Amino acid sequence: MTALVYSEEYKNHNTGNHPENQKRLDVIVNSLKNEGIWDKIDVIKPSIASEDDILRVHTEKHVKYIKNLCESGGGYIDYDTFASPQSYEIAKLAAGGAIKAVDLVINNDINAYSIARPPGHHATRDKAMGFCLFNNLAISLEYLRNKYKIKKFLILDFDVHYGNGTAEIFYEDPDVLYISIHQNPGTIFPGSGFVHEKGAGNGEGYNLNIPMAPGSTTDDYIYMLETILGPVASKFNADFYFLDVGFDGHVDDPLSSLALTDDFYEYAVNKMKYFTESMALILEGGYNLDVLSRCNIKMINALNNINSEEYYKHELKVKDSNQNTFNQIKDVFSPFFEF
Numbered sequence: 001m002t003a004l005v006y007s008e009e010y011k012n013h014n015t016g017n018h019p020e021n022q023k024r025l026d027v028i029v030n031s032l033k034n035e036g037i038w039d040k041i042d043v044i045k046p047s048i049a050s051e052d053d054i055l056r057v058h059t060e061k062h063v064k065y066i067k068n069l070c071e072s073g074g075g076y077i078d079y080d081t082f083a084s085p086q087s088y089e090i091a092k093l094a095a096g097g098a099i100k101a102v103d104l105v106i107n108n109d110i111n112a113y114s115i116a117r118p119p120g121h122h123a124t125r126d127k128a129m130g131f132c133l134f135n136n137l138a139i140s141l142e143y144l145r146n147k148y149k150i151k152k153f154l155i156l157d158f159d160v161h162y163g164n165g166t167a168e169i170f171y172e173d174p175d176v177l178y179i180s181i182h183q184n185p186g187t188i189f190p191g192s193g194f195v196h197e198k199g200a201g202n203g204e205g206y207n208l209n210i211p212m213a214p215g216s217t218t219d220d221y222i223y224m225l226e227t228i229l230g231p232v233a234s235k236f237n238a239d240f241y242f243l244d245v246g247f248d249g250h251v252d253d254p255l256s257s258l259a260l261t262d263d264f265y266e267y268a269v270n271k272m273k274y275f276t277e278s279m280a281l282i283l284e285g286g287y288n289l290d291v292l293s294r295c296n297i298k299m300i301n302a303l304n305n306i307n308s309e310e311y312y313k314h315e316l317k318v319k320d321s322n323q324n325t326f327n328q329i330k331d332v333f334s335p336f337f338e339f
Helices: 008-012 023-034 051-055 060-071 087-108 136-148 164-169 218-236 263-272 289-303 320-332
Strands: 002-005 042-044 111-114 153-157 176-183 207-212 240-245 280-283
Touching: 002 087, 002 289, 008 087, 023 289, 051 060, 051 087, 051 136, 060 087, 087 111, 087 136, 087 240, 087 280, 111 289, 136 153, 136 164, 136 240, 136 280, 153 218, 164 176, 176 218, 207 218, 207 320, 218 263, 218 320, 240 263, 263 289
Parallel strands: 002 042, 002 111, 111 280, 153 176, 153 240, 176 207, 240 280
Antiparallel strands: none
């Protein structure tokens, strides 16, 4: 069973013609309604995250900066991150959507998908960037740790961009295994997320980056996840699982150079279901409206075991550069995991 967490109020994070705009959520919702999915599953409204929830992750200076910027009329924070007058409240609501999703997972033993904006995985403790104001996933994780005393967390992030904010927040935390599969950061924002960035201090070995060559296909992604995710997840043995969802690695997305097909998003859910019966999904990127429509249907159907198939029952065609990356990961992470 899957629940969705969504609010019409997300439209009030008004970014105009920016690539990250309300049309992204509208097409997801409308496609689910047109397919008859929306009326068959629970759709829950989020509550605004409290200041205490946000301050477990972000500095007081950062929170005040976003609040003051919005109260003064909003504007660009950097060259691509925009806040409108209501964005502070809506960013708290997006964080609250992630919190509502994890509550649903814990209390109802179901999958829960927070369809929210603004996204969050680029936001660091003290900086907004990459379209993100607050780090929704990190806020919900710390909420879980505080309220339910959950100890170990696994995050699989397949947005095309490295979730540098999430990685930085948990970089020295041995109880959070952050696995990010993304386009090679030498070719795309944010310019970090290389294999050698493996965590630090007690968290060394728990930040696992899988940088993929431009042009990588669904076969390339399946090869990497089949060889890496199983042994890593099995040894780590998390108590709670997050799927950080980005649709911008699709071949038709305008902001990336990967070549994923619709089938990947179904595969990713099915792969995670090997390790957990329930998970929280948090929406990040994806900027082709048709892709968002189609692939969310496939992903949610896979969560509900509807028309779900395994697409890796064929010989995988893998780029040499990605095989080399796997060998590099195997070498760098050999003190921590066996592949």
